[in-house]
Amino acid sequence: MNLFNSALGKNITFVHPAYFEISGLFGIPNVKYYYVFLxxxxxxxxxxxxxVMAIIILDHDLRTPxxxxxxxxAFVDLFGSSALVPKLLDIFLFNHRYIPYNDCLTYLFFCYTCLSMQTLNLVALSYDRLMAIIFPLHYQVRVTHRFMLSLIASFWVFVITVMFIVVGLLTRxxxxxxxxxxxYFCDHGQIYRLACNDYTPSFVISVLLxxxxxxxPLIFILFSYLYIGYALSKVATLRERVKAFKTCTAHLSLVAIYFLPILITFTLMEKIHPNARIINLSLTSIFPPMLNPIIYVLQTQEIKESVKRLFKIRVQSKITVKKGTIM
Incomplete structure (x- = not known):
């Protein structure tokens, strides 16, 4: 078997199944209520x-890095939810548990790409807060539109490249x-462990991922906020500290929503029931995209003011139209 798998340069026929069977949520009591919730x-x-995306597009004051x-x-959350949840509901709610081999790998690619981009987006926002608080006078020079677009584009290229490698190794x-x-979906770890030839490369990448x-990303974010906290401790007045910290509350909330459930689940993975672990992991993938826009609308002053402005403009335009109709 080792000789069979080691000859990477030779013509090898790999045995690919016609389909995979997704069985994660089947057999869990009262799971249909969970589907309604999802x-x-x-x-x-x-x-x-x-x-959130519409507000940023419509309000020119929000065209900032x-x-x-x-x-x-918001785009990644929308795309990630649409890649994961409809197919998840189709599999378990309508009992379409058999998914073709190529479709399963495609499903894996898009789900992992979006989940990875969510954490890297938190890194971009963390860097933005770090520059805004530590170097406020140089912020507009260091964090430009071009820089932010380049940073996000590099994250996309990195993630897509890694996921192509992940899927490419699975095809071998x-x-x-x-x-x-x-x-609950085409999980990388679950797939490569089903292989009957040597899956060491997939195992290595599952450790690196x-x-x-x-x-x-979590280490970068934590060190960023430790540095921000140290810098704020040097600020003379309490009012200035609170004002600076308020600009970070939305981002800190997002960091907690994304990372705490993951850390808790993986820390207690051996101690909790497999069904509970699957439910927890699915919630970790699905719940944050719902909470993110709520947090940004409620905790970010710029977006709240933007909503007020857009609403005011809409009301004024309606009044103007009515006046024109009456005249």
Missing amino acids: FFVYVISVLGNTV KYIAVFNF LSFCKSVVINS PLLIIWL
């Missing part, structure tokens, strides 16, 4: 992120035994 979470996610990152965040695996994936996508 449906409403998805609807709110779509509406909320669409509204920070809101380029926020717009990308043979599946001659079980094709049952015990997860959390490091690149979760731990390094």
Whole structure:
């Protein structure tokens, strides 16, 4: 078997199944209520992120580097939810548990791409807050539209490249035994463990992925806020500290929403029931995109003022139209 898999340069016929079976949520008691919950979470996610994107497009005052990152965040949340939830509901609610091999890998690619971009977007926003608070006089020079667009574009290129490698390695695996994936979607770890030839490259990348996508972004964000906290401690007045900290509350809320459930789930992975772990991981993927737009609308002063301005302009235009009709 090792000789079979080691000859990477030779013509090898890999045994690819016609389909995979997704079985993660089947058999969980009263799980249909969870599907109803997921449906409403998805609807709110779509509406909320669409509204945030529309506000940023319509209000020229929000055409700043920070809101380029926020717009990308909302887009990724919208795209990620649409890639994951409808197919998840189709699989489990309508009992379409068999998914073709190529479709499964495509499903994996888009889900992992969006989940990875969500954490890297938090890095971009963290850097924006770091520059705005530590170097306020140089902020507009250091954080330009071009810089933010280049940063986000580099994140997209990096993530897409990594995910092509992930999927490419999976195509070099043979599946001659079980094709049952015990997860709520086409999970990378669950797939490569089903292979009957050597899956060491996929195992290595499964170790590197959390490091690149979760731990390094989290470490950068934590050190950024430690530095921000140290800088704020040097500010003379309490009022200035509070004012500076308020600009970070929305971002800190997003960081907590994304990373705390992941850390808790992976820390207690061996101690919790497999069904509970699957539910927790699915919530970790689905819940943040719903909360992100709510947090930004409620906690970000610029967006609240933008909503007021847009609403005021709409009301005034209606009044003008009515006056013109009466005259």
